[in-house]
Amino acid sequence: MIGQIIEKEHIAAYKIIPAAEDKTNSLHDKLLSAQRLGNEFKSKTTIVFQTEDGPKRIETTVWSLTEKYIQIKSGVLIPLKSLIEVDF
Template sequence: MIGQIIEKEHIGDFRIIPAAEDRTNSLHDKLLAAQRLGNEFKSKTTIVFQTEDGPKRIETTVWSLTEQYLQIKGGVLIPLKAIIEIDF
């Protein structure tokens, strides 16, 4: 899996930018599954997203999902267009 591992508390230290390829549609089912895992089972998901400093990877619980964003703990929003990979 690509991406430098960072703590989710440090997401704000990086400028999130769109990934080279918008994978929102192809990752849709995985995003919904990650939200369900977070809400029903408190399971963590690995999320790789693009920043100006290159791909970053976090392991966290997905709280909610909108048409444009994935929300994690603390109200942190990650744009779906920035997500490169998602795994659980």
């Protein structure tokens, strides 16, 4: 899996930008499953997203999924267009 591991609390220190390829549609079902895992089972998901400093990877619980964002702990939003990989 690609991406430098960072703590989810440090996301604000990075400028999130769109990934080279928009994988919103292909990741949608996986994101729905990640949200269900987070809400029902408190399971963590590995998320890789693009920043100006290159890909970053976090392990976190997905709280909610909207048309344009995933929301994680503390109300942090990550744009779907910036996602590179999602795994659990």
